[in-house]
Amino acid sequence: MRFPVWLRPVLFILALLALWEIAIDLHPGQLMPGPVAAFAAIGELLQHGLLLKHVVASLFRVTWGFLLACVTAIPLGLVLGWYRRGERAFNPLVQLFRPISPLAWIPIAILWFGIGDLSSIFLIFVGSFFPLLVTAISAVHNIPEVYINAGRNFGLSSVDFFVRVIYPAVVPQLLVGMRITLGIAWLVVVAAEMIAVNSGLGFLIVDARNAGNRYDLVVAGMIVIGVIGLLLDLGMRALERVKSFQWTNQEN
Amino acid sequence: MALPGIAIPDQAAAPKLQVTNLGVVFQGNDKTIAALDNINLEISDGEFVCLVGPSGCGKSTLLNAMGGFLSPTSGSVSIDGELVSGPDSRRILVFQEHGVFPWLTVEGNIGFGLAKLSRSERAQRIAHYVELVQLQGFERSYPSDLSGGMKQRLQVARALAVNPDVLFLDEPFGALDSITRVMMRGELLRIWQAERRTILCVTHDIDEAVQLADRVVVLSSRPARIQNVLTIDIPHPRNISSPRYLTLRDELLKMIGLAYEI
Numbered sequence: 001m002r003f004p005v006w007l008r009p010v011l012f013i014l015a016l017l018a019l020w021e022i023a024i025d026l027h028p029g030q031l032m033p034g035p036v037a038a039f040a041a042i043g044e045l046l047q048h049g050l051l052l053k054h055v056v057a058s059l060f061r062v063t064w065g066f067l068l069a070c071v072t073a074i075p076l077g078l079v080l081g082w083y084r085r086g087e088r089a090f091n092p093l094v095q096l097f098r099p100i101s102p103l104a105w106i107p108i109a110i111l112w113f114g115i116g117d118l119s120s121i122f123l124i125f126v127g128s129f130f131p132l133l134v135t136a137i138s139a140v141h142n143i144p145e146v147y148i149n150a151g152r153n154f155g156l157s158s159v160d161f162f163v164r165v166i167y168p169a170v171v172p173q174l175l176v177g178m179r180i181t182l183g184i185a186w187l188v189v190v191a192a193e194m195i196a197v198n199s200g201l202g203f204l205i206v207d208a209r210n211a212g213n214r215y216d217l218v219v220a221g222m223i224v225i226g227v228i229g230l231l232l233d234l235g236m237r238a239l240e241r242v243k244s245f246q247w248t249n250q251e252n
Numbered sequence: 253m254a255l256p257g258i259a260i261p262d263q264a265a266a267p268k269l270q271v272t273n274l275g276v277v278f279q280g281n282d283k284t285i286a287a288l289d290n291i292n293l294e295i296s297d298g299e300f301v302c303l304v305g306p307s308g309c310g311k312s313t314l315l316n317a318m319g320g321f322l323s324p325t326s327g328s329v330s331i332d333g334e335l336v337s338g339p340d341s342r343r344i345l346v347f348q349e350h351g352v353f354p355w356l357t358v359e360g361n362i363g364f365g366l367a368k369l370s371r372s373e374r375a376q377r378i379a380h381y382v383e384l385v386q387l388q389g390f391e392r393s394y395p396s397d398l399s400g401g402m403k404q405r406l407q408v409a410r411a412l413a414v415n416p417d418v419l420f421l422d423e424p425f426g427a428l429d430s431i432t433r434v435m436m437r438g439e440l441l442r443i444w445q446a447e448r449r450t451i452l453c454v455t456h457d458i459d460e461a462v463q464l465a466d467r468v469v470v471l472s473s474r475p476a477r478i479q480n481v482l483t484i485d486i487p488h489p490r491n492i493s494s495p496r497y498l499t500l501r502d503e504l505l506k507m508i509g510l511a512y513e514i
Contacts (some may be wrong), residue, residue: 149345152339
């Protein structure tokens with residue numbers, strides 16, 4: 001029997017869920033709630049309006065942290081990528097900061113911004129900034145020389161050259177980098193919310209455990225995080241497929 | 253049909269392009285490589301000249317120096333008596349492949365160098381060159397939807413659209429399959445006859461050179477010197493099985509140092 005292509009992963013997931021439920025039923029310890037309990041917990045959260053509240057809180061922080069990182073890291077990366085001297089000066093610093101987990105910044109974030117949205121946004125910013133910077137730098141390095149020569153040939157000013165050759169030439173690579181970085185930002189927000197705030201999906205998970213070991217709510221939170229992460233990824237992929245993604249095209 | 257704003261070149265006595273004692277030496281880390289040695293060349297307005305020579309001899313270096321992408325170590329290049337000192341839209345290089353901008357449509361590519369024109373002038377110019385290279389119906393298409401031959405026609409159109417004095421072609425059809433290549437030769441010839449630009453074309457294809465050029469310049473192996481210049485005195489359209497054609501072709505093969513019997 002043949003299933004449509006889109007149906008196959010759905011069926012596979014359903015089968016896994018069924019196996020999970022059966023396994024939990026056979027060993028009714030308290031190691032983990034089953035999927036039925038987890039989805040019931042999602043329903044419970046929906047009923048109380050809590051799910052939407054936590055999701056919105058998390059997405060709000062990710063949006064701001066990620067956008068701030070985009071508007072600072074990408075232009076800086078493009079300039080550093082083009083002017084190699086600047087990159088040589090900056091590179092040791094970037095390589096030093098890059099391996100520091102954004103979570104290591106949590107104490108500093110709380111010291112600077114206190115408990116609240118600002119410190120989570122800062123953590124997401126820190127977590128997104130360096131991957132985006134490195135992406136932008138290497139995207140410029142990877143521009144095929146023929147585009148650069150073809151662009152120079154038409155006698156453009158530096159600004160025009162940047163806007164009409166460099167920028168459009170790096171957009172596809174930037175989009176890939178942005179998609180991966182958005183995934184990182186989504187990882188970081190959950191961690192940040194476990195410590196620095198009292199709303200959001202990360203908070204939901206910690207709170208569910210602390211306030212009465214509601215592991216069904218913990219798993220519910222994890223499922224929601226996974227689904228939203230998947231949707232963010234799909235959204236960015238859809239953007240990558242747009243053929244003329246916002247090419248600043250003054251000709252038409 | 254000439255468009256307003258496009259000057260029809262008149263046959264002036266002075267050469268269009270003059271290369272004088274041109275030398276290029278590359279400074280490596282531990283050695284210096286002489287790429288071009290004392291090149292002297294005069295090309296008149298509207299002439300089609302092909303450059304042939306062994307691979308790696310410096311043909312592309314010569315083209316880059318003439319286009320202003322590379323400053324010569326010695327000697328000079330001038331166009332219309334004016335010294336070439338950097339890239340400029342008055343002389344456009346057409347690259348071997350991938351030279352068109354993939355983020356622009358056919359129209360966008362042809363209009364790339366026309367930002368200074370008014371909207372209507374630009375549209376008119378684009379329409380003219382879309383027609384010239386026969387890409388009608390593909391105006392809104394992106395290069396990824398075009399075949400290799402169409403992309404190269406698009407590159408030629410983008411180059412011609414800015415009304416350059418000289419067109420440099422760097423093995424423009426080298427990446428195409430042999431059937432497309434033969435068709436593109438005919439296309440290029442038709443475009444050249446319609447627009448009468450000065451064309452300098454690097455090729456590694458002997459037939460391409462003999463079929464297209466008024467003169468074929470044969471370069472030696474590195475450092476490149478001009479070894480021979482062959483004038484192709486056959487009017488277009490050229491019969492490629494005529495005795496004269498075959499004689500010239502054999503002569504060129506001999507100049508390059510290839511036996512014409514394999």
